[in-house]
Amino acid sequence: MIGFLVILLIAGVMIFLTLPAMLRRRELRDAAVYSLLTLGGIVFSTFAALLLPFPSPLRLVVAAYKPFADWLFSAMGWKG
Amino acid sequence: MKNALEKGRIGSRQLAILIIFMTVGDSILILPSLTARAASQDAWISAIAGCLLALPMLWLWMALAGRYPQSNLAEYARGLLGKRAGGFVSLYYSIYFFFVSTGLIRELGDFFTIQIMPETPLRAVHLLILLVIAWGLAGGLEAIVRTSELFFPWFILLLLALLICLTPLLTPDNLKPMLSEGVSPILHGSLYVLVYPFAELVSLLMVFPYVARSRSTKRDILLAASIGGLIMFTVILFSLMVLGSYLTSNQVYPTYALAKKINIGSFLQRVEAVVAFVWVLSTFFKTSIHSYAFLLGIAETFKLRSYRRFIGPFVLLQFGLTYLITPNFAFYTDVLFKYWPFWDLTNAVLLPLVLLLAHSASRKRTALKA
Amino acid sequence: MTAASGTDPATDNQPIKGTLQDQLKFIRTTLGDSSDLIVREMILSTGARCAVAYIEGITDSLLLYHTVISALLDLPNADSAGELSKLEPEPFVRYLSDRVLAAGDVRPLDDWNTLFFYLLSGNAILLVDGSPTALRIGVIGFEERAVSEPVSQSVTRGSMDAFNENIETGMSLLRRKIRDTRLRFDRLQVGRVTKTALAVVYLKGIAKDEIVAEVHRRLAEIDIDGILEGGYVEELIQDRTYTPFPTVFNSERPDTIAGGILEGKVAILVNGTPFVLLVPALFVEFFQAAEDYSQRFDISTLIRFIRYLSFFITTLAPALYVAISTFHQEMLPTNLLINLAAQREGVPFPAVIEAMAMEVTYEILREAGIRMPRTVGQAVSIVGTLVIGQAAVQAGIVSAAMVIIVSITAIASYVIPAGSMSMSARMLRFLFMILAASFGLLGVVIGLIGLALHLSGLRSFGVPYMSPLSPIILSDQKDTLFRAPWSLMKLRPRLVASDNNQRRET
Numbered sequence: 001m002i003g004f005l006v007i008l009l010i011a012g013v014m015i016f017l018t019l020p021a022m023l024r025r026r027e028l029r030d031a032a033v034y035s036l037l038t039l040g041g042i043v044f045s046t047f048a049a050l051l052l053p054f055p056s057p058l059r060l061v062v063a064a065y066k067p068f069a070d071w072l073f074s075a076m077g078w079k080g
Numbered sequence: 081m082k083n084a085l086e087k088g089r090i091g092s093r094q095l096a097i098l099i100i101f102m103t104v105g106d107s108i109l110i111l112p113s114l115t116a117r118a119a120s121q122d123a124w125i126s127a128i129a130g131c132l133l134a135l136p137m138l139w140l141w142m143a144l145a146g147r148y149p150q151s152n153l154a155e156y157a158r159g160l161l162g163k164r165a166g167g168f169v170s171l172y173y174s175i176y177f178f179f180v181s182t183g184l185i186r187e188l189g190d191f192f193t194i195q196i197m198p199e200t201p202l203r204a205v206h207l208l209i210l211l212v213i214a215w216g217l218a219g220g221l222e223a224i225v226r227t228s229e230l231f232f233p234w235f236i237l238l239l240l241a242l243l244i245c246l247t248p249l250l251t252p253d254n255l256k257p258m259l260s261e262g263v264s265p266i267l268h269g270s271l272y273v274l275v276y277p278f279a280e281l282v283s284l285l286m287v288f289p290y291v292a293r294s295r296s297t298k299r300d301i302l303l304a305a306s307i308g309g310l311i312m313f314t315v316i317l318f319s320l321m322v323l324g325s326y327l328t329s330n331q332v333y334p335t336y337a338l339a340k341k342i343n344i345g346s347f348l349q350r351v352e353a354v355v356a357f358v359w360v361l362s363t364f365f366k367t368s369i370h371s372y373a374f375l376l377g378i379a380e381t382f383k384l385r386s387y388r389r390f391i392g393p394f395v396l397l398q399f400g401l402t403y404l405i406t407p408n409f410a411f412y413t414d415v416l417f418k419y420w421p422f423w424d425l426t427n428a429v430l431l432p433l434v435l436l437l438a439h440s441a442s443r444k445r446t447a448l449k450a
Numbered sequence: 451m452t453a454a455s456g457t458d459p460a461t462d463n464q465p466i467k468g469t470l471q472d473q474l475k476f477i478r479t480t481l482g483d484s485s486d487l488i489v490r491e492m493i494l495s496t497g498a499r500c501a502v503a504y505i506e507g508i509t510d511s512l513l514l515y516h517t518v519i520s521a522l523l524d525l526p527n528a529d530s531a532g533e534l535s536k537l538e539p540e541p542f543v544r545y546l547s548d549r550v551l552a553a554g555d556v557r558p559l560d561d562w563n564t565l566f567f568y569l570l571s572g573n574a575i576l577l578v579d580g581s582p583t584a585l586r587i588g589v590i591g592f593e594e595r596a597v598s599e600p601v602s603q604s605v606t607r608g609s610m611d612a613f614n615e616n617i618e619t620g621m622s623l624l625r626r627k628i629r630d631t632r633l634r635f636d637r638l639q640v641g642r643v644t645k646t647a648l649a650v651v652y653l654k655g656i657a658k659d660e661i662v663a664e665v666h667r668r669l670a671e672i673d674i675d676g677i678l679e680g681g682y683v684e685e686l687i688q689d690r691t692y693t694p695f696p697t698v699f700n701s702e703r704p705d706t707i708a709g710g711i712l713e714g715k716v717a718i719l720v721n722g723t724p725f726v727l728l729v730p731a732l733f734v735e736f737f738q739a740a741e742d743y744s745q746r747f748d749i750s751t752l753i754r755f756i757r758y759l760s761f762f763i764t765t766l767a768p769a770l771y772v773a774i775s776t777f778h779q780e781m782l783p784t785n786l787l788i789n790l791a792a793q794r795e796g797v798p799f800p801a802v803i804e805a806m807a808m809e810v811t812y813e814i815l816r817e818a819g820i821r822m823p824r825t826v827g828q829a830v831s832i833v834g835t836l837v838i839g840q841a842a843v844q845a846g847i848v849s850a851a852m853v854i855i856v857s858i859t860a861i862a863s864y865v866i867p868a869g870s871m872s873m874s875a876r877m878l879r880f881l882f883m884i885l886a887a888s889f890g891l892l893g894v895v896i897g898l899i900g901l902a903l904h905l906s907g908l909r910s911f912g913v914p915y916m917s918p919l920s921p922i923i924l925s926d927q928k929d930t931l932f933r934a935p936w937s938l939m940k941l942r943p944r945l946v947a948s949d950n951n952q953r954r955e956t
Contacts (some may be wrong), residue, residue, distance in 0.1 A: 007396070010273045014392040022389075030384045037378075037393035043401025050205060057179070058415050065422045073418070078268040079118060080418060091921065192892050197777055200889065214898045219907040226906035229920035343802055350781045354893055362893050447536070 003049030025077050085379050085387055086290050088222035092297040095234045096304035098180040098225055098285070098365060103277040103308025105238075105366035106187050109189055109333050109359050111312060112319040114417055116329035121255050123325065125315040126266050130273020130311035137278060137429055138305055142298060144436050145288040153285040154380035167381055171430065172376030176427050177283050178398075181370035183412070183420075185209050185361050186238075188438045190409045195336060196356065206402045209364075210270040214395050216368050218377065218388060224368050231361055238354050242372030243314060245342045245351070275421040278305065279314050279428035280366070283373040319430060332413065371398070456889050459711040463563045470499050470579035477503055477575075480566065495525045496535040498542060499579040499682045508572035510591025517553040518574060518587055525550065539580035546576070547585055553640045567645060572833035597623065600702050602869060605741045614789030617721035621705075624651055624717070627708040632656065640669060646677040647721040651707075657714045658948045661803055661911050665716050665729060679726050687729075689909050694877050696870035697910040699731035706740045714947030716911075730911040734872035734919065734930050737761070742933050750933040758931070760865035764875045766861045768805045768893050771852070777890030793849040802887035804848050808856040809879065811837050816860070914943045 015038060022031040047054045073080045090098075115123040115130075147154040153173060157164030189205045197205075218223045259266075291297060319334040322341060329336045339352040375394060379387040406412040459556050462833050466473060474489055486503075491501040502518055504511075525534070537545060548784050560564055572590035575954040597619060600612035613620045619633055634648040643781060648669065652662055668687040677683060685691070701707055702724045707717050710728040718727040737757045742750040773793070779787055804843050815834045822830060834841070838857065843850045859879065866872040878901065885893030908915035918926035928934035928945050942951040 011396060014396075018389050018392070027385055029382055030386075033378065033382050033384060034390065034393060037390060037397060039401060041396025043392050045396050046400070046402060048400045048403035056404065056406050056411065057401065058405060058412070058419075061423050062415060062419050065419045066305070067424060069418050076264050076268065078264065094921065197536055197892070198889055203865050205889070205892065207894065208896055212896045212903070215900050216903045219903050223903055223907035225842070226901045226914065226916065229900075229922055230906060230916060232922075351782075353781060356891070360892070361899070364899055408821040 001050075005048050007042060007045045007049055011038055014038065085376060085384075086221055088286075089290055089292045090218050090222065091292055092300045093113050094225045094229055095204060095287070095291050095297070096300040097228050098287075099281065099301060099304035100308045100311075101228050101232070101362045101365040102281055102284075102303060102369060104311050104358075104362040105277065105280070105358070106184050106336045107312055108362060109191065109335050109355075110187065110315045110413075110416070111272060112334040113331055114272040114276070114413075115269040115316055116320065116325050116334070117417065118272065119265045120261070120329070121257070121325040122259060122261075122266050122349055123269050123314065123320055123328070124255065125259075127270025127273050127309075127313040127316045129270035130267060130278070132308070133270060133274045134278035134301075134305065134309065137274070138302065140429065140436065141282065141285060144432050144439070145285060148289075148334040149293065149435075152289050152376065152380065154377050155289075156439075157435060158380075160435055160442060168283065170377055170381045173427065173431075174374050174381060176423070177286075177370045177373040177377060178281070179401075179405070180280055181213075181367045181374065182398060182401045182405050183416075184370070185213075185398065186368040186405055186412065188360065188363055188367075189402065190325055190412075191333060191336075191356075191432045193378060195244070195333060203399070203403055207261075207399060209367075209393050210398055210402070213364070213368050213371055214391050215282050216364075217372060217391050217394075220388075221287065224365070224372070228365050234359060235361055236357055237402055240350070242339060242342070242354060242358075245344055245348065246318050246338060248344070249341055250318065251324075252321060252323045254321050257450055268370065271421050273309075273312060273316075275424045275428075277308060279421075279424040280370075281305075281378065282424075282432070283370050283430040285432075286317055286373040287317075287369065287372060287395070325441070328419050332409070336407070370380065459945065462657040463561055465561050466559075466577075466581060466584055467582050470501060470577055473577050474501055474503070476562070477565075477569075490519065492519070493523060494522060496537075496542075498535075500594060501577050502574050503569060503577065504589070505569060505572065508590065508592045510589050511551075512590060514574050514587075514589045516574065517589065518551055521550050522546070530631070534677040539578055540583060543576075543581045543583050543585060545579050546578070546799040547708070551576075551587060553587045554872050557586055558583045558949035559586055560584070570645075571647075574902055594599055594619070603703050603706070603740070603867065605739065605744075608704075608740050609705045611704060612706075612723040613704060613719075613806070615722050615724060617649055617719050617853060618621045620650070620719045620724075620726060621649055623704040624708055627704055628711060633711075636666070638666075638669060640672050640674075641677040642673070642675045642682070644676040644678065644741070645903045646675075649719040651711060651717040651719060653714070655713055656712075656942070656947055656951075657716055658946070660732060661913075661946075662716055664911055665718065669718070670719050672791070677722075679721065679723045680718070680725045683718060683720055684727055684784075684838070693904065693908060694874040695738065695905065695908060695915070696868070696874065697908060697915060698730075699735055699868070700725045700862035700870065702726070703740050704742070709743065710741070713942050714951070718808065730913040731915075732910065732913065732917060732943075732946075733905060733915050737866060738929075738933075743936075747933050747935045751931075754931060754933060757865050757867070760799060760862035761871075761875055764862040764866070764872065766882055766894065767855050767862070768809060768879060769801060769897075770891075771855045772801045772805050772883055773886035773890045776887065790851055793851055796846040797849050798847070800887075802883060802905055803851075804852050805855070805883055806880070808838060808842075808848055808852055809859070809883070812856055812860050813876070917945050918943070 015035075019031060019034060022034065044054075048053070070080075072078070112123070115126050119126045142365065144156075146319070148159075150443075151159070154170035157169040160166065161169060185206055186226070188209055189202050192205050193202045194201055315335055319328045319338055321337055322335055323331070327337070331337050336352055336355050339355040342351050343349040375387040375390055378384070378390060384390075406415070458917050468476075472850065478487065486505050486506045487503065489501055489503045491499070493499055500522070502514070504514060527622075528568065534542065534545065543558070547558065559568065565584060565586070568586040573588050575842050576587060578583040578584075594616045595614045597611050597614055610624065615625060625633065629665070630653065632654045634650075634652055634654050638650070639645045639649055640649050650662070650665055650669070665687070669683070672683070672686045674686065680700055682698075684700065688697045690697065695700070699710070705731055707728055712715055713723055715728050715730065718729070732771040737754060745753075760864065774781055775790060782790070794801075799807070815830060815837070819827065819830045819834075842848050843853060863872045863876055866875065882894060882897050885897045887893075889896065905916050906914070906920055914921060917923060918930055923944050925941055928939050929943075940953055942953055944951065
């Protein structure tokens with residue numbers, strides 16, 4: 001839980017230091033991307049900090065290339 | 081280049097040094113094992129083949145970058161494929177760069193927590209590395225590149241010293257029998273040599289427009305890639321000759337094991353920290369450039385004012401994902417062995433080829449109109 | 451000297467007017483009837499009333515007597531035809547300046563601001579009744595420290611003179627070393643209250659014009675009440691404030707400064723301090739001593755290596771000790787490891803606490819050594835050997851190895867010729883110790899990378915701080931890590947000097 005709070009605190013400080021300035025200068029696209037990235041960062045960091053189970057994003061890569069890789073490895077007789 | 085996000089300029093020699101660092105990158109530690117797993121004692125032939133295969137890829141990139149000397153990958157992807165598709169491609173590339181750097185940081189973290197400091201928590205190591213990367217990104221491209229220049233003489237000197245110290249241990253018999261299983265395993269091994277040192281250099285397509293070009297730029301790039309390839313070849317060859325193919329393929333970090341073997345007159349020993357230093361250095365530069373490419377790519381995709389202000393969110397994201405990217409190191413090496421090479425090749429060869437074709441198609445269209 | 455710039459609120463740039471008595475009264479009230487203000491009123495043989503005002507102690511009164519007062523009082527001898535008494539006050543002042551006053555530096559002035567500036571810098575002011583123009587007579591003279599041996603940057607071979615607090619003496623020392631028509635001294639003054647004199651010195655055509663202009667621009671931007679030392683100026687003109695590294699070089703040695711000027715650098719002399727600033731400053735320059743150029747090149751090269759080594763020792767030695775003894779014992783040869791372990795057996799603290807405590811103790815000793823009166827200096831060394839030495843080891847508080855590490859870092863920090871650079875090293879040492887204590891060698895390496903990133907991003911007056919190491923400039927390597935023989939050093943530093951960089955042909 002402490003990890004989560006620390007992350008929230010750091011993210012809060014970060015947002016406080018940059019976001020108001022961006023909004024004041026009407027850089028809305030920057031602000032939107034910034035909030036999105038920070039939100040993602042908070043979510044992922046929390047998972048990592050609290051050691052919550054999370055499926056590896058590499059499984060997407062595996063899923064995308066599995067058919068091709070399997071075919072190639074067996075066709076070429078490579079050690080898998 | 082209107083409204084450029086990057087104001088710094090780097091020289092062609094600086095680019096060459098960066099390329100050498102990036103080719104050596106993480107490969108110096110993980111490549112020998114992967115290659116030997118595929119090609120056994122013929123892995124050194126795979127190294128040569130892989131370097132040769134890398135040449136057309138480099139040519140492809142230079143052809144693409146040469147068409148648009150003023151723009152980075154994200155900019156001409158948008159120009160060629162239109163606003164939607166181009167934007168999607170540049171976002172996709174940014175995510176790819178992000179995950180390459182995630183993987184690199186994870187490799188560093190795993191190496192240190194497995195081999196050197198078992199009591200240190202993995203996430204603390206990640207955080208330390210991320211902080212220094214953020215520090216570099218805040219300094220900008222120029223600072224990163226100049227730092228690489230500052231370390232370069234040391235890097236080469238230490239690497240050379242290491243290799244020279246290993247020469248008494250070389251046993252050429254370990255390379256026999258040659259070509260016992262035919263060409264297919266060699267081809268398999270060359271896949272990794274092509275992919276990890278070279279294909280991941282594709283992030284440089286984001287950096288090329290900021291290189292102050294001279295007549296020797298092309299030559300410098302090729303020369304640097306060849307030097308990087310030569311280092312990789314030597315490291316693989318030495319691993320095989322000193323450790324033998326079995327040990328090389330069954331160790332995760334053969335180069336580190338190699339350095340542990342050094343013992344000259346029983347006073348020069350336990351120099352494996354030098355390997356760790358070299359590896360941290362080269363991986364740092366590779367990671368920094370990929371992180372930079374991610375930030376710049378995101379900024380180009382969404383047409384943002386500056387990339388620097390996104391360093392904070394980047395660190396937060398990366399801190400989470402370096403831990404989550406793989407449940408354990410075995411899964412990661414498995415992906416590295418079987419799937420990641422094809423992802424790299426898609427982004428380093430297939431997509432640039434599509435872009436190049438789109439370029440010549442658009443040229444033809446304009447020619448027809450005229 | 452250029453006219454006084456900053457306006458004094460009391461005088462506010464008003465022209466000098468009114469009768470002599472009004473003028474004198476104004477001077478007296480403005481200076482608050484200061485006791486060191488001397489006003490000598492005279493009635494000349496022509497019947498003109500005039501007065502000489504000066505500040506006692508910063509004016510050479512003997513010179514003033516000979517060149518001004520006696521010349522004025524002897525006026526009848528010059529004026530045999532009696533035509534002088536017919537002159538209007540203003541032409542009369544011009545006549546005095548042209549024909550009578552026997553001083554070298556006599557100039558007219560006509561506003562209060564300038565008048566007070568010169569009066570307070572030691573000039574004598576001559577006022578004539580009815581004239582709105584006054585004369586200032588340069589008879590500055592005060593006690594100053596003689597040109598003596600350099601205190602902080604001593605050499606075994608090389609010139610033994612050092613700058614003193616007087617800016618004119620400093621300028622003359624440089625002029626004596628560089629007798630070239632292109633040597634320029636641009637005088638200006640900075641500081642609202644102190645109005646400190648500054649001189650920007652460079653070789654026209656060899657120094658880059660942009661750098662000279664940049665120096666002038668930054669000096670002009672300084673807005674502060676007082677400049678008492680070059681350090682004030684340094685801090686106000688440096689490229690980046692938040693860095694542990696000095697980006698302005700300073701030296702009290704005229705030969706070092708002259709050498710810098712010959713390379714195309716710009717020197718800034720500040721009145722009141724013997725330390726002259728030199729910009730742009732590069733990292734490697736802080737490791738070069740004046741002696742490097744008077745000794746044989748091979749010896750100099752060797753000694754430079756010792757200095758770089760010392761820099762690394764003073765920054766990293768305690769950190770490496772902490773890292774290796776806490777995290778990487780397997781890196782040590784077995785015998786050494788057993789030896790160290792035996793020493794540390796009774797030590798109650800972890801290595802990092804031990805190292806921190808000893809380093810802080812040393813820093814305290816060092817500071818005490820500087821601050822304490824010379825006569826009790828002996829006491830510090832006696833106490834010092836007790837706290838950092840055998841007694842501490844015997845007490846079982848620290849290990850003997852730690853004492854050796856602290857001593858070598860302390861000694862190594864004095865090898866770096868520039869004091870400002872060794873300060874940076876001492877400061878960074880603690881950072882590296884913390885990194886080493888938490889992450890071992892990885893921490894040290896990451897710290898080094900971070901340090902390199904910081905250094906590579908620094909600039910000094912637009913010149914990359916780490917050049918010629920990064921960006922690598924091969925032609926400048928001859929005077930960087932090595933010191934090549936003079937016969938091979940044909941070019942001036944590339945990023946510093948202007949295009950006119952042949953050492954020989956200019």
